[in-house]
Amino acid sequence: xxxxxxxxxxxxxxxxxxxxxxxxxxxxxxxxxxxxxxxxxxxxxxxxxxxxxxxxxxxxxxxxxxxxxxxxxxxxxxxxxxxxxxxxxxxxxxxxxxxxxxxxxxxxxxxxxxxxxxxxxxxxxxxxxxxxxxxxxxxxxxxxxxxxxxxxxxxxxxxxxxxxxxxxxxxxxxxxxxxxxxxxxxxxxxxxxxxxxxxxxxxxxxxxxxxxxxxxxxxxxxxxxxxxxxxxxxxxxxxxxxxxxxxxxxxxxxxxxxxxxxxxxxxxxx
Amino acid sequence: xxxxxxxxxxxxxxxxxxxxxxxxxxxxxxxxxxxxxxxxxxxxxxxxxxxxxxxxxxxxxxxxxxxxxxxxxxxxxxxxxxxxxxxxxxxxxxxxxxx
Numbered sequence: 001x002x003x004x005x006x007x008x009x010x011x012x013x014x015x016x017x018x019x020x021x022x023x024x025x026x027x028x029x030x031x032x033x034x035x036x037x038x039x040x041x042x043x044x045x046x047x048x049x050x051x052x053x054x055x056x057x058x059x060x061x062x063x064x065x066x067x068x069x070x071x072x073x074x075x076x077x078x079x080x081x082x083x084x085x086x087x088x089x090x091x092x093x094x095x096x097x098x099x100x101x102x103x104x105x106x107x108x109x110x111x112x113x114x115x116x117x118x119x120x121x122x123x124x125x126x127x128x129x130x131x132x133x134x135x136x137x138x139x140x141x142x143x144x145x146x147x148x149x150x151x152x153x154x155x156x157x158x159x160x161x162x163x164x165x166x167x168x169x170x171x172x173x174x175x176x177x178x179x180x181x182x183x184x185x186x187x188x189x190x191x192x193x194x195x196x197x198x199x200x201x202x203x204x205x206x207x208x209x210x211x212x213x214x215x216x217x218x219x220x221x222x223x224x225x226x227x228x229x230x231x232x233x234x235x236x237x238x239x240x241x242x243x244x245x246x247x248x249x250x251x252x253x254x255x256x257x258x259x260x261x262x263x264x265x266x267x268x269x270x
Numbered sequence: 271x272x273x274x275x276x277x278x279x280x281x282x283x284x285x286x287x288x289x290x291x292x293x294x295x296x297x298x299x300x301x302x303x304x305x306x307x308x309x310x311x312x313x314x315x316x317x318x319x320x321x322x323x324x325x326x327x328x329x330x331x332x333x334x335x336x337x338x339x340x341x342x343x344x345x346x347x348x349x350x351x352x353x354x355x356x357x358x359x360x361x362x363x364x365x366x367x368x369x
Contacts, residue, residue: 016276024279024283027282027283027306028286030290030306031286031289043302053279057316057320062328062335066312070335070338074305077342081298081350084353085298104289104292107288107292108285111288112285115284119274120274122274123272123321127272128320128323147325147326147329159333159336159337166343169344170346170347173348173350173351174347174350
């Protein structure tokens, strides 16, 4: 190895030993985090680490494509769907197959061991770099373009056909056919008034959340005049998440303050 | 830098991804694990490009990215349509064909 290359080589090595643990950590976070959004964030960490590794492997075009396509487009799409289907869809802990989880982890470790033992010592030829291949057409993107629009032009055409098919297919799959006519505002208003006439349901807007001296969070329910909790003042989603704040201790502070003020007033009266 | 290290990292990521596909019940997370496996393959291809000194591996990696993007679009559309009919993204709940 020529002494000229040593700084370059150590640079790639430093990048590898920073990027590789981050990628593995991100991958482990993806598999083992309970919540789907945390899993998506771990996945983004792993993908960006991989983009850094591509850059250190003299593939700047792929590094940018990785960030734009994967962390930009693919992860955003995952997050959109996650928001759509509800972030809190729980991952059921029930095992449908007995002992599947430990066996799956064992199989994964076995696969890793098999692959790693196959890889170690398998590369016998001297280390090459893509520096010359990159320089041949004046840069990495130019070199890739030469191959993509030269030798691999039919693969490129097929890829474009695949993308169009995928876009059309996704539109057809995600399209929902309306089986009942859409209810307009007039019908909705009539339904509300009918519910008021039949069941006495309040036809107006829902009450807002409680405002207390120490908090005005939407998780704190409002109190009715008799001191009981107004059930409609709190979002059903927060109730399901168990994020609702108990308003009684919050209201107690106010009661104590009122009592103190009244005591002072009584003192003055005397 | 020994390109073997990159291949070992790719193997590790691929195995972690496969564990995720087998272990996780949430269809979205399992799908993300598939993406991780594709990413691991991409890393192996780019490292292969480094080993041989040509750009063919990088072009292959680029095409894998294109196919992965198409796959994500269709896969997410399937997950959304299953969610619309079954109100669940758990892979255990899609068992209509089971006896």
